[in-house]
């Protein structure tokens with residue numbers, strides 16, 4: 142059985158629609174009107190124990206809503222969802238014991254309490270044994286430098302400090318699955334790298350991780366699988382490495398020819414490619430579909446014009462794909 146099993150998972154929010162001004166407010170009181178927003182639209186998702194999945198998509202795509210559904214914070218409009226066999230919203234308390242949630246924007250620390258007291262409250266709420274608590278705190282301290290933060294009242298923490306404390310708070314009860322939203326935001330580079338390697342360790346020990354992040358380094362360092370959501374629908378679900386083959390077909394080949402050649406001649410030699418002149422004479426960038434045209438074929442095509450004295454090939458990066466996803470530029474069939 143998969144750890145997370147969602148099928149046809151749908152969440153529709155009902156938003157009040159008000160005309161502006163006093164009249165609008167009055168009209169809304171007398172005859173309220175609403176607009177439905179489908180935040181999550183028939184999502185099918187299975188996550189196996191120990192998988193690390195990046196869940197990405199443009200703003201408003203439905204990422205947080207999915208996580209809230211999986212965490213049992215909100216109730217689905219339709220569809221089924223099970224986490225380790227439990228219905229998250231019906232078995233909310235039992236579900237909370239097996240999931241850890243970090244929402245980048247919202248803290249689960251008690252705002253007016255020193256961090257240490259939030260941790261002990263969470264320890265007691267989740268019934269974490271003294272020994273587990275001590276061991277976990279030691280481990281978090283080694284990765285997240287928690288020691289100096291423990292006496293500080295949560296509202297006085299900087300963003301980076303709060304993220305460190307919140308990450309520990311989300312993992313304090315040793316959840317089977319962690320939903321982490323932007324876990325490295327605000328962290329300095331050294332701590333960020335430690336957090337990434339810590340997440341890899343957790344994954345290797347069997348904790349399932351669902352990571353929502355704009356940080357492409359987090360994705361490449363921690364996850365093997367990428368799920369892309371857009372307009373509430375899963376538009377891609379597959380191995381991170383395979384994404385490039387599916388969506389990043391373009392390869393840029395930078396050529397330096399031995400002599401100045403007019404752009405039109407190079408274009409004429411390469412009817413299936415896009416050719417742009419570079420800064421210097423004889424410099425060109427040729428963009429090809431890497432599954433249709435090899436670099437060798439490009440070189441052979443331009444050889445009758447001039448010798449190729451230098452060649453550089455830019456392979457597509459997963460980063461480009463994910464960046465396009467976030468920018469809303471990637472439109473899939």
Ligand SMILES: Nc1ncnc2c1ncn2[C@@H]1O[C@H](COP(=O)(O)OP(=O)(O)OP(=O)(O)O)[C@@H](O)[C@H]1O
Pocket residue numbers: 154155156178179180181198199200201202203204205206207
């Ligand atoms: N409580 C709510 N009431 C009404 N609409 C909501 C509510 N929560 C989310 N939405 C809407 O549902 C859609 C999906 O929102 P969601 O927060 O899940 O997206 P997201 O992918 O997490 O975006 P972001 O990257 O900006 O956090 C958006 O159109 C959002 O405005």
